[in-house]
Structures are given as structure tokens and as C-alpha cells.
Amino acid sequence: ADGSPRSWTDHLLWHHACHTIDLFMYQTGEMVTEVHGVQGPIHPDLGIAMDMSIIMKTPSGKICTLSLSFNNDGPLGTFFRYICDNKTYIARYDDLFDGRDEQIDVSTVDVSTNGIELIDREFIAAIREGREPNSSLAQCLPAMQVMDIIEKQFTS
Numbered sequence: 001a002d003g004s005p006r007s008w009t010d011h012l013l014w015h016h017a018c019h020t021i022d023l024f025m026y027q028t029g030e031m032v033t034e035v036h037g038v039q040g041p042i043h044p045d046l047g048i049a050m051d052m053s054i055i056m057k058t059p060s061g062k063i064c065t066l067s068l069s070f071n072n073d074g075p076l077g078t079f080f081r082y083i084c085d086n087k088t089y090i091a092r093y094d095d096l097f098d099g100r101d102e103q104i105d106v107s108t109v110d111v112s113t114n115g116i117e118l119i120d121r122e123f124i125a126a127i128r129e130g131r132e133p134n135s136s137l138a139q140c141l142p143a144m145q146v147m148d149i150i151e152k153q154f155t156s
Contacts, residue, residue: 012052012068013037013147013154020066020080021056022135022143030058031142037150040069054150 010016025032040051050070057063082089088099094113096104112118119135126133 011048012039012050012070013054013150016068017052017054017066017150018143018147020064021054021146022140024056024064025058025143025146026135026139028058028060028062030060030062032056032146033059035146035149035153037153039154049154056146 021032034057035054037052037054039049039053042048043050052068054066054068055063056066077092080091082091083099089104090097090099090101094106094115096106098104106113110118111121122135123133132138
């Protein structure tokens, strides 16, 4: 995000937050039972917020705090900080670091570190095995339901 106006299709909630909401539910294996979202002012030309914060909680008490902004005045890029009860991890694109910025070797985790290749492999394997693929529409629907709750908070 370089701070420039975005297309209405490049929405913070329905595009960018969607990935984190879905990943949080996938990683925890739980539904989100409490969610709160706030957004900044609506852009006068685009009709969407350029800043947004979301907090989620699962039944077991796991939380996710998400801050998003298109008003960036710095290097482009995305990073995620996972603060766990026993360690902190920082993901920057395909690289993983610990909380002290020491790189963690992920080359042996899967057959590839290319996310598109891994998605394609899973989809083809599911077809061959006659099963639902990981990240199917049915598996993603709960994240969409959480986003619907957030959007309703914005409009109420």
C-alpha cells in the first residue's frame, strides 16, 4: 500500500482482512465468537475507508489483532507478527523470523515455498482423490460471515 487511492475492489475488509480472518480461523481450528471492527474516514472519491482495525476472539480465548492501512508512507510490503505463549514469529512474504529477527529455515516444511504452486497441488490432489480441497468455498464461508458482522458494525 503506497498511500494512493485504491479501486473499490481493493477493499481493506473484503480483500485484505479476508485473508487474515480466514487464516486465523484455520490456524486456531475455531470459529470467531467475538469480533469488533473500526474504520477510519471514508475516502471522498472511493467511498471506502483507507484505515481499519479488527479484533477477533475464539471460544478458547485466542485473539487476533489486525491493523490495516492504505495510508502508508514507507516501503511497500506486508508482515505478520504472531505472538504466541511460548515464542514470537514474524512472517515477511515467504520468509519466517523469530521475535529476535533470526531467520527460521522453512525449506523442509513442504515440497515448495511457492504458495500458488502449493494451492495448485492441493486442488489437483483433491480432484484425483475425490475429496473437498483445503480452502474450499465451504471452508471459507465462516470467514465471510465474520466479515459480514464487521461490515454491519461499520454501517450501524
